[in-house]
Amino acid sequence: MSVKATKSAKSEVWETIVVLVQALIIALVIRSFLWQPFSIPTASLQPNLLIGDYVLASKYTYGYSSYSFPFNAIPINGRIFGRTPERGEIAVFEPVPKDDAYIKRVIGLPGDEIQMKNGVLHINGEPVQKERTGTSIDTDSNGISVEVTTYRETLPNGVSYTVQEISDTGAFDNTAIYKVPADHYFMMGDNRDRSLDSRSLSSVGYVPFTNFIGKAEVRYFSIEDNLNPWAIWNWPGNVRWGRMFESIYQ
Incomplete structure (x- = not known):
């Protein structure tokens, strides 16, 4: 082998390393500042977000805090840029008692009083509009299926979505009044009797x-039974093609 050929091979290896590093940097920048992917592992937002859905959360909508970056790598006091969450939006966040990312719907804003009475959501003493739409079967991440009643719930600002309940007598269907502190939010799942949320x-x-990490915006992939998306041999018959590349706000 000639010296020239050896140098050419080394150059190609170095160029490949440079390209890979650049790609990783670009991916990190996108994940930290623009969009971050999340999977839905539980039934808490069914029927709107199913187990096995994959969503993109926009980082820039709510601005940036130390929670916006991997491992809280950039220490930021409070938040910078962006806007505050609006009632009815679905957001990704880390609860204070946990280290895991949760995804729930924004129900209570700072200063609000939230209460559940016989399965009916009350905001600042007023019942939220709730219209029965039918029944369905809900299956959780353990494969346990139950019959649920579905409702159309409409918040005071006009945001409307489907909720479902096993009954109106569950552990969090009748609660005391929650007074949301300043600069805090009250988060709830749409699958009311199968959601661990701000009521706890x-x-x-x-x-x-x-x-807050970001606002959930787009569902870009969905697969049944929470199968690994990289196992493409499982795609036929399991990928929910009709749920891909859609806004999660319908």
Whole structure:
């Protein structure tokens, strides 16, 4: 082998390494500042987000805090840029008692009073509009299926979505009044009797604005039975093609 050929091979290897590093940097920048992917592992937002859905959360919508970056690598005091969450939006956040990312719907804003009465959501003393739409079967991440009643719930700002309930007598269907502190938000799942959310103060509780990671915007992939998306041999018959590349706000 000639010296020239050896140098050419080394140059190609170096160029490949440079390209890979550049790609990783670009991916890290996109993940930190623009969009971050998340999977849906539980039934808490069914029927709107199913187990096995994959969503993109926009980082820039709510601005940036230390929670916006991997391993909280950039220490930021509070939040910079962006806007505050709006009622009815679906957001990704880290609860104070946990280190895992949760995804729930924004129900209570700072200063709001939230209460559940016989399965009916009340905001600041007023019942939220709730219209029965039918029944369905809900299956959780353990494969346990139950019959649920579905409703169309409409928040005071006009945001409307489907919720479902096993009954109106569950553990969090009748609660005391939750007074949302300043700069905090009250988060709930749409699958009301199968969601661990702000109604459990010891597990999730009120979520500081600082702890928000991003606003869930787009469902880009969906596969049944929570199968690994990289196992493409499982795609035929399992990928939910009709749920791909859609806004999660319908």
